[in-house]
Amino acid sequence: MQTGPGLILGMAVVALGLVTLPAAARNEAVERSGIVNAGTITPLSLPVSPLPAILSADDAQAYRRVFLLQADGAWQAADQALRSIRDPILLGSVLAQRYLSKSYRPSANELEVWLAAYADFPDAQAIYALAAHKRGRQALQSLPRPVGNRLFGDSDGTRWEAEEENAYHALPERERQRIDSLKTRFRQLVATGATGAARQLLNSPVAQRLSPADTVHLQGLLSFAYFIDGRDDLALESVGRSPTRDHAVLPIAQWTAGLAAWRQQSLDRARHHFERLAQNPRASRGMIAAGAYWTARANLKTRRPEFVNHWLHIAASHPRTFYGLLARRALGLEIRLDWDTAHLTSDDTALMLESPTGRRALALIQVGQGEQAEAELRKVYLNASAAEARALVALVQQVGRPTDGSVWHRERSEAEDETTARYPVPAWHPDGGWRMDRALVLAVVRQESNFNPEARSPSGAVGLMQLLPSTASFISRNTGQCLKRKDALYQPEVNLMLGQRYLEHLLEDQDINGNLLYLIAAYNWGPRNLTRWVRKTRLQDDPLLFMESLPQAETRLFVERVLTNFWMYRVRLNQPTPSLDTLASGDWPLYVQLDPHNPMVAENVPY
Numbered sequence: 001m002q003t004g005p006g007l008i009l010g011m012a013v014v015a016l017g018l019v020t021l022p023a024a025a026r027n028e029a030v031e032r033s034g035i036v037n038a039g040t041i042t043p044l045s046l047p048v049s050p051l052p053a054i055l056s057a058d059d060a061q062a063y064r065r066v067f068l069l070q071a072d073g074a075w076q077a078a079d080q081a082l083r084s085i086r087d088p089i090l091l092g093s094v095l096a097q098r099y100l101s102k103s104y105r106p107s108a109n110e111l112e113v114w115l116a117a118y119a120d121f122p123d124a125q126a127i128y129a130l131a132a133h134k135r136g137r138q139a140l141q142s143l144p145r146p147v148g149n150r151l152f153g154d155s156d157g158t159r160w161e162a163e164e165e166n167a168y169h170a171l172p173e174r175e176r177q178r179i180d181s182l183k184t185r186f187r188q189l190v191a192t193g194a195t196g197a198a199r200q201l202l203n204s205p206v207a208q209r210l211s212p213a214d215t216v217h218l219q220g221l222l223s224f225a226y227f228i229d230g231r232d233d234l235a236l237e238s239v240g241r242s243p244t245r246d247h248a249v250l251p252i253a254q255w256t257a258g259l260a261a262w263r264q265q266s267l268d269r270a271r272h273h274f275e276r277l278a279q280n281p282r283a284s285r286g287m288i289a290a291g292a293y294w295t296a297r298a299n300l301k302t303r304r305p306e307f308v309n310h311w312l313h314i315a316a317s318h319p320r321t322f323y324g325l326l327a328r329r330a331l332g333l334e335i336r337l338d339w340d341t342a343h344l345t346s347d348d349t350a351l352m353l354e355s356p357t358g359r360r361a362l363a364l365i366q367v368g369q370g371e372q373a374e375a376e377l378r379k380v381y382l383n384a385s386a387a388e389a390r391a392l393v394a395l396v397q398q399v400g401r402p403t404d405g406s407v408w409h410r411e412r413s414e415a416e417d418e419t420t421a422r423y424p425v426p427a428w429h430p431d432g433g434w435r436m437d438r439a440l441v442l443a444v445v446r447q448e449s450n451f452n453p454e455a456r457s458p459s460g461a462v463g464l465m466q467l468l469p470s471t472a473s474f475i476s477r478n479t480g481q482c483l484k485r486k487d488a489l490y491q492p493e494v495n496l497m498l499g500q501r502y503l504e505h506l507l508e509d510q511d512i513n514g515n516l517l518y519l520i521a522a523y524n525w526g527p528r529n530l531t532r533w534v535r536k537t538r539l540q541d542d543p544l545l546f547m548e549s550l551p552q553a554e555t556r557l558f559v560e561r562v563l564t565n566f567w568m569y570r571v572r573l574n575q576p577t578p579s580l581d582t583l584a585s586g587d588w589p590l591y592v593q594l595d596p597h598n599p600m601v602a603e604n605v606p607y
Contacts, residue, residue, distance in 0.1 A: 051395075052349060054363040059087050063367040066094055073103040089363050092118035093372055100126055108134040115144040120357075122375035168211070175209065182206050186218055190225045191553075195234075198222055213250075220252035223260075228551050232260040251283040251291075258294060259548055271298035278314055289315040289323035296327070297544075320422075322564045329584040335571050348391035355388075361395070423568050426451060428464075430496035436503050437595045439573055441465075441496060443565035444503070444523065447558060453492050463489045465499030475501045507591060516579050516589040517543055517559060521550060524558040543588050570594075 055063065062085045069078040075098070082094070095114055099106040100123060111131035118124060128145065168176050182201060189198040201207065202218055210218070219238055226235035239257040258273035277283060277291030292315035299307040315327035319335060328335055352358030357380050364373035377392050425442065434441075448466040449455035456462045460469065469486045475498050476483035488494045503523065511531045512518040522530045529552075539546040550556045563579070570577045579589035 051344075051362060051365060052353065053366055054089065054359055055087055055366055059085050060366050063090055063094070063363075067097065067367065067369060070094070070097050070101065073101065075104065089360060090367070090369075092121050093123075093360070093364065093369065096121060096123035096127060099130065106130070112144070119144050122372070122379045171209070178206050179209055179214075182210075183214070183218065187221070190221050193225065193229065195222060195225050195229065195231075198225070199238075216250050216253065220250050220256065223256040224252055227256050227260050227263075228549065232264050235260040236264075251277055251280050251287045254280060255287065255290065258291070259545070262294070262298070263545065263549075267298050267302050271295055271302065274298060275311075278311065285318045286321045286323070289318040289321040289327065293323040293327050296330075320564070320568070322560045325564060325567050325580060326584045329577070329580050335567075335577075337568075337571060344391075344394040348394050351388065351391045352395060358391075358395075423565070423572050424451060425569075425572065426492075428492040428496060430500055431493045432497055434500070434595060435597065436500040437593060439569035439575060439594075440503070440566055440591070441500050442569050443562050444499065444520075445496075446565045447561045453490055453495070462486075463495035463499075464492055465495055465502075467495060467498055467502070471502060472498050475505060478505065514590045516563075516591045517547060519591060520559045520562045521555055525550075525552055525555040543583060543586075 053060070062081050065081045066078045066085075069075075069081060078094075078098075085091075092114070095110075096118070098104050099111060099114065108131060111127055111134065114127055115124065115131060118127075168179060171179075182204070186198055186201050189195075189201065199222060202215075202222065207215070207218075223235045223238035226232070226238055235256055239253045239260075254273045254277035258270045258277060261267070261270035261273060274291045274295040278288050278295055280288075280291070283291065292311045296308045296311035296315070299305070299311065309331065312327045312331050315321075315323050316331055316333055318324035319328055319337070325335065352362060357376050361373040361376040364370070364376065374396065377396060380388075380392070423442075423446070425438075430441075445451060445464045448461075449464045451464065453464055455464070455466065457466055461467060462469070467489055469489065472486075472489055473483055479501050483489075483494075483498075489498070503519065506512055506519050506522050506527060507514055509522070509527055511534070512522055512527065518530060518534075533551060537546070537549070539549060547556065547559055550559065563583075567577050567580050570580075575594050578592045582589040
């Protein structure tokens, strides 16, 4: 039975004065926020242990009880426990858990009050979507919008998506809805290969209201869809429809044009597009490295060797990217990375204590809500300063969960990140021991589940290596194991055992035959899909073009990221990187076992 909305809302309004205050004012009043000069942090300050207690012992115990009661849907008992709490620092998190529960039906007013008070919380987007559903799209303008992804204050709004939202601000709501619907429909058509319908949509009257940047972006998506379909002429023609000014051309258009021209053997034209990509201020580090590396390849192919090293050095300046690693190997440069683990220092702790988000995360950790604390910290990490990022990484490493250490891999300045946190080596062991190299298995785990043993995809894949129950059953039968309980796939030792057995099975497939690119693509896309596509292509002489031409966007990204992870783990485990050497030389990489083959006798027990 649902109880106590008046009590909960009363606590939010009376205790915190939240309905009329913006998030920043609420934080200042309730959590005594302040901006600390990042320059005060010194690398020589001593580690702090244990973590500071934000809550009193009584409040911490009461919050733990509330979270547990709400997880069971015991709303009345949770309301009773809330009455004893003095510090409201976690009230927003408590309410978010309640309102997003399947067994609680919040009113539209409850959701709006929450958004007015907690719009900078990680759950704000989900609460906003729920409120919009209840109020209807016509009420969107009146709803407080989710904000903020900085440790101290809101985002600066420099992302392209934020800029584009402002481009439509003056239009009537109905017109904005038509534009949103067009963009959604266009992406659906491109994703399903309906390029003809997508092109018609882009030429429709509604599309004439698109902003210039949106037009260029959608035109770029269409161009790449043509390239994936093998229609290079249309891909190049579509790119030609976009503005030619450098600042208006998005990286996807330059990347598409370069690849399409390369596949047509128009190497000078390809070089031109790749050069512009490498110099595009809108491009990510990965795209800059890709553009520079392919520019070097084009210069080599067109007999301009004097320009090759220049572009390889540009790519090599991004050593954590796929093409950056290839460039470093091509130049004979070492892959030097700092694998020292970050320690939480007294200055780190002071920085966290002065931040509303930091104090909230520490309080959540104190009451056992590590996943929610992780969400709080992950939300602000991308836009954190170097000092703030160091404190965030040190905190999640101090907490010690493998998943906490692996979430910090999104793009930031390479000098600012703790490499160890990006590539953790958890103390998990597959049932029966390691049969495949740990570097490859961890590379797959990092991409598939981000080291979350309880991960579950919409398609039903579960666990560390995201195994479908049908695949797990097939492998278990082939290996003489007994998988009677599907929930056993959430156990790290079981999931790793079956996942590496599946990798072994794929390696032995006659169509894969040890080919590392085929192996990784087949793991994501399925061996039969891969084999059918390979037989229709003529890309056997260029493994990189093969990879970039894979028809599934998810598979292309999966191959690139798993290979990058694989090489980084090779380096972390002090191992050579033969597959990196081979691919940098232009040949197909094979899987080479470097770890000793040390299977133990698996326990013959039903899982």
